[in-house]
Amino acid sequence: METPTEKFVADSSRPSTTTTDSPGKRGGGCGLANLTWVGVDKEELRQRLMMPEYLRVAMRDCIKRKDSSAIPDHLLLPGGAVADMAPFAPMIVFINPKSGGRHGPVLKERLQQLMSEEQVFDLTEVKPHEFVRYGLGCLDTFVAEGDECAKECRARLRIMVAGGDGTVGWVLGCLGELNKEGKAIPPVGVIPLGTGNDLSRSFGWGGSFPFAWRSAVKRTLHRASMGPVARLDSWKILVSMPTGEVVDPPYSLKPAEENELDQGLDTGIDAPPMAKTYEGVFYNYLSIGMDAQVAYGFHHLRNTKPYLAQGPISNKIIYSSFGCTQGWFCTPCVNDPGLRGLRNILKIHIKKDNCSQWEEIAVPKNVRSIVALNLQSYGSGSHPWGNLKPDYLEKRGFVEAHCDDGLIEVFGFKQGWHASFVMAELISAKHIAQAAAVRFELRGGDWKDAFLQMDGEPWKQPMNTDYSTFVEIKKVPFQSLMINGA
Secondary structure, three states: OOOOOEEEEEOOOOOOOOEOOOOOEOOOOOOOOOEEEEEOOHHHHHHHHOOOHHHHHHHHHHHHHOOOOOOOHHHOOOOOOOHHHOOOOOEEEEEOOOOOHHHHHHHHHHHHHHOOHHHEEEOOOOOHHHHHHHHHHHHHHHHHOOOHHHHHHHHHOEEEEEEOHHHHHHHHHHHHHHHHHOOOOOOEEEEEOOOOOHHHHHOOOOOOOOOOHHHHHHHHHHHHHHOOEEEEOOEEEEEEEEOOOOOOOOOOOEEOOOOOOOOOOOOHHHOOOOEEEEEEEEOOEEEEEHHHHHHHHHHHHHHHOHHHOOOHHHHHHHHHHHHHHOOOOOOOOOOOHHHOOHHHOEEEEEEOOOOOOEEEEOOOOOOOEEEEEOOOOEOOOEOOOOOOOHHHHHHHOOOOOEOOOOOEEEEEEOOHHHHHHHHOOOOOOEEEEEEOEEEEEEOOOOOOEEEEEEOOEEEEEEOOOOOOEEEEEEEOOOOEEEEOOO
């Protein structure tokens, strides 16, 4: 028998759907409004989250058959169900069983006990785009038939993702496809099972999987049913390179049908006559340089020798060793051009807020890693942009940074020691720009390859000595919705 544990309860009879005034503010957070402390009751929580059985079964069957209209006739109630049958906050949970060490399978079982088996999806069995297309499509079919309960469930629906930042980004990207159809997008909360968990930290869900996880999961689901909704910018990346270059892009980059580089900035003779383009979306950061090279080496080792990287401590030791062996901390700059500053291979152009013109920004001397950051949390909770004083902001033409302001912050690290002091928040990073759009232009020479990473996914980018490779970042027109768990 479970003992009651603490929980938050809101005074309203409906989950909060209003957005916070300053979601994702750097250095702060939003608490839940109008809260009191009472005990969590398992059965009450179950009633609050669980959808009626006929909807759960129909959604499950539609996903299995990959047909949003494959609803058995006996589940289509004459005249539809009434709205009062809808739960307070119907919830769907996606879980990545490979995250969180050995907790994945038991966490899945625990979630099914607290809700229902049909509302918990294993991402190795059901992909987010399948749920969006067939699961939500099933609900929309019920709504079209006049089912008021399904209509309320669709409107109140909330989603939790049990996994790391990559898993959360995967789900957000699939939900974002609903914007193209003009459909409502459910807000998303996080059960942090990854390593960095920066998205989770940014919206008040914490940076690690708690030791007392059984009771914590129950409280987390309740907070998710009550939490206010915040907004999150997302950023589209286009990588345009000369045709013929061979690249092994990360999962989040897909071939693009057209080269959609902004024509407002002339690429001139540096553009290749024939180019191939990849595109993707990121929510946290894009980085170029030594940090991405270290990450690339670590990921390659983890994929080829997984037995060496079996936990956070061993991962960090291996990661640090890569940083030392590849010159991130000790820089023999004279003999090895691969260890010199990025200004040897890189140009930066930015477009400021409410401005249609591109302008070139100088790459600071000796900067060996450049990061374009969206969130207030980076590298497992650090804040490299810093909390800047008003007079400095005014002097540089910056504004206070938020993750929903349509701006992205660009900064640099000089080498490993500089990065270490920045990540310990003893100093700020080298501020370069704050922009509404960014274009990086990469050109080879002594360098044969550049290294990039996007939300933790690194790749090796070949560089041509005759033509440039362009990496352009621009804001996605719509924002993602996040449940604030603080």
